[in-house]
Amino acid sequence: MEYPPPPYRIKMVEPIRLLDAQSRLSRMKEAHWNLFNLNAQDIYLDFLTDSGTGAMTQEQWAAMMTGDESYANARSFRRFESAVREFTGLPEVIPTHQGRAAENILLPSVLGEGKYVVSNQSFDTTVGHILFNGKEPMDIVIDEGLDPSTDYPFKGNMNLEKLRGALEGENVALVTLVLTNNAGGGQPVSIENIQRVSEITKEYGIPFFLDIARIVENSYFVQQRELPEMSIRDIVRRTCQLADGVWMSAKKDAYVNIGGFIALKDKEGADRMRERLVLFEGFPSYGGLAGRDLEAIATGLEQVISDERIVEHRIKQVEYLHSKLSEIGVPLVKPPGGHAIFIDAKSMLPHIPPEEFPGQALACQLYIEGGIRSVEIGSLMFGREENGKFVPANMELVRLAIPRRVYEQGHFDYVVAIMKRLLEKKDEIRGMRIVKEPELLRHFTCTLDVIE
Numbered sequence: 454m455e456y457p458p459p460p461y462r463i464k465m466v467e468p469i470r471l472l473d474a475q476s477r478l479s480r481m482k483e484a485h486w487n488l489f490n491l492n493a494q495d496i497y498l499d500f501l502t503d504s505g506t507g508a509m510t511q512e513q514w515a516a517m518m519t520g521d522e523s524y525a526n527a528r529s530f531r532r533f534e535s536a537v538r539e540f541t542g543l544p545e546v547i548p549t550h551q552g553r554a555a556e557n558i559l560l561p562s563v564l565g566e567g568k569y570v571v572s573n574q575s576f577d578t579t580v581g582h583i584l585f586n587g588k589e590p591m592d593i594v595i596d597e598g599l600d601p602s603t604d605y606p607f608k609g610n611m612n613l614e615k616l617r618g619a620l621e622g623e624n625v626a627l628v629t630l631v632l633t634n635n636a637g638g639g640q641p642v643s644i645e646n647i648q649r650v651s652e653i654t655k656e657y658g659i660p661f662f663l664d665i666a667r668i669v670e671n672s673y674f675v676q677q678r679e680l681p682e683m684s685i686r687d688i689v690r691r692t693c694q695l696a697d698g699v700w701m702s703a704k705k706d707a708y709v710n711i712g713g714f715i716a717l718k719d720k721e722g723a724d725r726m727r728e729r730l731v732l733f734e735g736f737p738s739y740g741g742l743a744g745r746d747l748e749a750i751a752t753g754l755e756q757v758i759s760d761e762r763i764v765e766h767r768i769k770q771v772e773y774l775h776s777k778l779s780e781i782g783v784p785l786v787k788p789p790g791g792h793a794i795f796i797d798a799k800s801m802l803p804h805i806p807p808e809e810f811p812g813q814a815l816a817c818q819l820y821i822e823g824g825i826r827s828v829e830i831g832s833l834m835f836g837r838e839e840n841g842k843f844v845p846a847n848m849e850l851v852r853l854a855i856p857r858r859v860y861e862q863g864h865f866d867y868v869v870a871i872m873k874r875l876l877e878k879k880d881e882i883r884g885m886r887i888v889k890e891p892e893l894l895r896h897f898t899c900t901l902d903v904i905e
């Protein structure tokens with residue numbers, strides 16, 4: 454496929470440097486083979502995450518200069534509030550400093566009696582907050598969503614039969630849908646599925662909220678695959694209307710570096726949340742953000758639904774990298790999602806068993822070969838020991854998350870060239886072992902070594 458022409462040009466640049474091969478190897482050793490330990494300045498291309506790593510427009514930067522930093526009911530808050538209302542169609546707006554802060558305010562206010570928070574696939578910060586509130590996550594994405602080789606158009610959909618089953622058991626505290634399904638490869642959820650979940654939760658009287666970090670990307674896929682006549686603006690609004698409310702990490706589809714919000718229909722519920730907000734975030738008109746941040750988010754939200762080429766270009770960039778890597782024979786999760794590429798390390802490195810972390814081995818080699826940072830999503834992140842026996846993750850993946858408006862064709866072609874070199878010497882890549890690990894979330898801080 455051809456590279457999509459960008460709907461912008463560049464007038465500010467951030468220099469980046471590629472260390473020589475020897476320095477890259479020694480930095481990797483100094484980082485104990487954990488990419489989270491590398492210094493960002495030693496990385497040439499950083500695909501660790503698309504969260505808060507994007508570039509803003511001149512209008513967003515200009516709006517920041519006009520931020521009203523008054524403590525209560527600043528002009529910037531009123532502008533933010535009306536931008537979020539316009540975006541979601543929901544009346545009650547609560548700013549937070551990022552997505553997980555919204556979870557901290559929202560969950561205790563809406564959780565019912567039951568034990569489970571049912572979702573297509575809760576994101577890891579959400580899982581943390583669910584557990585912290587004494588509940589348990591129950592992920593019921595459709596079977597297609599767990600199979601890396603199928604091309605099903607809405608692999609983020611929820612399994613409706615399982616939803617009914619869970620609700621019949623009368624043990625559900627809340628139902629959510631993540632759009633797109635981040636933990637499941639950025640795969641979209643159809644409007645039809647959201648509509649059905651909405652109807653079923655109403656029937657049982659259970660609250661239903663949407664995690665809309667990537668709702669613009671989800672709406673783009675809905676437009677392409679389900680509702681070609683509708684604008685992305687209208688699809689976003691229609692989606693939000695189907696739930697009791699939404700929460701958003703603005704670090705994704707609002708195209709800013711920090712921020713988030715909750716929006717909902719119920720005024721009483723919102724006022725309960727505002728009480729918690731004052732305790733944990735700040736006064737209800739700023740919620741942990743500066744006036745200038747509120748301005749940047751407002752402008753970002755307005756722009757991304759006014760010009761559909763913004764999200765179209767982003768998703769085509771992801772498709773471009775996916776198609777070029779496929780062409781040279783890199784095994785990938787199909788189809789490409791909204792924000793990232795997932796390499797199937799298990800099939801690329803069949804000589805490395807899951808207990809020797811093929812994903813981590815590949816991610817480290819990507820850095821050593823080309824100064825590229827990615828992240829393992831496999832047995833290092835999700836594997837565990839049970840009765841002294843190793844239990845692997847479902848899949849051994851390496852994720853390249855694409856920051857918004859940051860990299861261009863030359864960068865992507867460079868990734869393809871580096872992967873080509875790695876394919877040629879893949880049989881020499883060795884497995885890894887953990888040297889030291891903490892008790893929880895080990896992938897962030899563990900140290901590793903290469904198995905000789």
Ligand SMILES: *Cc1c(COP(=O)(O)O)cnc(C)c1O
Pocket residue numbers: 504551552553554576578579631632635664666667702703704705712713
């Ligand atoms: C990033 C993200 C969050 C958490 O947001 P932060 O801004 O990182 O706190 C929650 N849900 C999803 C789907 C996300 O992608």
